[in-house]
Structures are given as C-alpha cells and as structure tokens.
Amino acid sequence: MLITSTELNSILNDPNIIIADTRSFKEYSEGHIPGAVNLDLFAFHWIDTTKQGIENFNNQSKNLLSFLGVTPEKKVIFYDSVSGMLAARGVWMLHYFSHQNVSMLDGGFTKWKKENLPIETKLNGFKPSLFSGKINPEIISGFEYIRENLDNVKIIDVRSSGEYDGSVIRAAQSGHIPNSINIDWNQNIKEDGTFKNNDELSKMYDFPKDSEIVTYCQGAYRAANTFLALKKLGFKNVRVYLGSWGEWGNKLELPVEK
Structure with missing residues (x-):
C-alpha cells in the first residue's frame, strides 16, 4: 500500500x-x-x-x-x-x-x-469515469457493530491522549468507547514523515495477527492511517469505524468511558 x-x-x-x-x-x-x-x-x-x-x-x-x-x-x-x-x-x-x-x-x-524531484504549479483537470467498485463490508464498521461486539473485538482509539481521557471535548460526550486502548496515530510516523518500519510498528501493535481490530478517531481519517499501519504488519481483520467519535460521542444512548 x-x-x-x-x-x-x-x-x-x-x-x-x-x-x-x-x-x-x-x-x-x-x-x-x-x-x-x-x-x-x-x-x-x-x-x-x-x-x-x-x-x-x-x-x-x-x-x-x-x-x-x-x-x-x-x-x-x-x-x-x-x-x-x-x-x-x-x-x-x-x-x-x-x-x-x-x-x-x-x-x-x-x-x-x-529530494528535488520534479514539481509543477499548473492545475490539472479531472478525467471522469463511471466508477463501479464492489463494496467490501469486512473493512468498515458502524456504531451498531461495535456496540454488539464491545467484548469481542480489539478497539484502538488513535486520537490524542487528551481526547481519549476526556480532557479534550469534541462531541456531546467526552471520553472513549469502552474497552478501547489508546495508540495515537502520530506514533505510526517517523520524524521525516515516512512510516515506521515493521519492527518499530510491531512493538506498538503487539497483538495476535488473527485479532479482529476496529480503529477509530474523530472522523475516520487518523483511523485510516492506523488501518494502513496494521495492514502493513499483516493483520488480516481490520475495520475502520467510519462514524468514529463524531458519531459515537454524539449519541447519548451509547456507552462511554473516561
């Protein structure tokens, strides 16, 4: 990838x-x-x-x-x-x-x-097509799936520690999804902006390779980065929670931990 x-x-x-x-x-x-x-x-x-x-x-x-x-x-x-x-x-x-x-x-x-590779400033136009992809439901999660599987899946909260512990509030509720563990997505990346190598990433994501994992953040952007890191390591069963905290934290009927 x-x-x-x-x-x-x-x-x-x-x-x-x-x-x-x-x-x-x-x-x-x-x-x-x-x-x-x-x-x-x-x-x-x-x-x-x-x-x-x-x-x-x-x-x-x-x-x-x-x-x-x-x-x-x-x-x-x-x-x-x-x-x-x-x-x-x-x-x-x-x-x-x-x-x-x-x-x-x-x-x-x-x-x-x-690296002084070629750069241009002219604007390039799109060449539209008729895209017809086949949906892979195995790599996405909604809130219901998580609520039903809170004890069965490994949930990784890739937000900052402040968002995770509830001191930074970005929704009606603060805190995190119950049972989730916090591994900030920024840790996937080295100082030069490239991905860490597999040895370094493995130390952070020290789980059995057959674990079912769901990643989430605020809007499923940072969570997608951790999805890539886990796929790079060979994890087969990884989902991104599309709604993330922007949805979960604003649904008052859903459970929250601080």
Whole structure:
C-alpha cells in the first residue's frame, strides 16, 4: 500500500496512473507532483453509520471516485504532506470498493520536495469515469457493530491522549468507547514523515495477527492511517469505524468511558 518517491518518479508518464494530491487547494496550487489532480478529502466527513447513512456514504464515494476517473486498470496514488491521514483515507476508501491497485506516497510531498524531484504549479483537470467498485463490508464498521461486539473485538482509539481521557471535548460526550486502548496515530510516523518500519510498528501493535481490530478517531481519517499501519504488519481483520467519535460521542444512548 506504500510507494516510494523513487518508484513514483519512475512511472510519472504512465497513462494508467492517477495521482491525487489530498492537501488543500492552496498547498496544491503552490506546487505539486507533475500530473497530480487536487482532491481535498477533508471535505468529505461522514458521521452517520445507520443503514441509510452507509448507503448514502457509498453513493457519495462512488460519485467522488468517478469524478477522480478511477477505472479497473488504473493505479491510484494518493499523497499528503507526509504519510498522513488524508492520503490514508483515500487508500482505505479504494480498498473498501475492492480496488486493490492503490498506494500512498511514503513521506508525502515533503519528502518529494526534499529530494528535488520534479514539481509543477499548473492545475490539472479531472478525467471522469463511471466508477463501479464492489463494496467490501469486512473493512468498515458502524456504531451498531461495535456496540454488539464491545467484548469481542480489539478497539484502538488513535486520537490524542487528551481526547481519549476526556480532557479534550469534541462531541456531546467526552471520553472513549469502552474497552478501547489508546495508540495515537502520530506514533505510526517517523520524524521525516515516512512510516515506521515493521519492527518499530510491531512493538506498538503487539497483538495476535488473527485479532479482529476496529480503529477509530474523530472522523475516520487518523483511523485510516492506523488501518494502513496494521495492514502493513499483516493483520488480516481490520475495520475502520467510519462514524468514529463524531458519531459515537454524539449519541447519548451509547456507552462511554473516561
């Protein structure tokens, strides 16, 4: 799921790649990887995981990926400032629609720039397609699934310790989902913005490889980054809780721990 800057630089002219810059339009317009289009994924928050909510999310995501021009033969590469949460969200999203040919640029634009690789400022337009992915329900979770499986799954809260312990309040309720453990997603990344190696990550995620894991944060962006870290380590059964704390913390009937 990761591609190095050297690897990406060697395939820049391949007509079958789509490069999506997930940073803000301002950052994109100041300089980006040649051929990249700008897709600010932060605009697509989703905190409704009722049956209807998931259906709406599926439809919106399909429209978004059609706009991006994804077709079965395309290799899609998402990048961020570093190996961050926005690019990770893009990778998770395509996996959710069973499009496996997708990667995140390890180290993001910061590393690309530092290595003096080519940069352009001209704006690139989208070449829309009709995207029709097959949903993989095994890598997504809604609030009901978690509520029913609180004692059966390993829940990783990837937010800051303040959000986890309730001292930072970002919803009607503060605290965390019962039984969840706190491993801040920032710990997945080295100082240079690339992902830590597997030895370092394994020390943080020291669980049996067959564990069923659900990751969550506030809006399922940081949680997508930890999804990638766990997949990198070979965990097979990982879900992202799409609604995350933005949903759970605002549903007063759901249990909370501090």
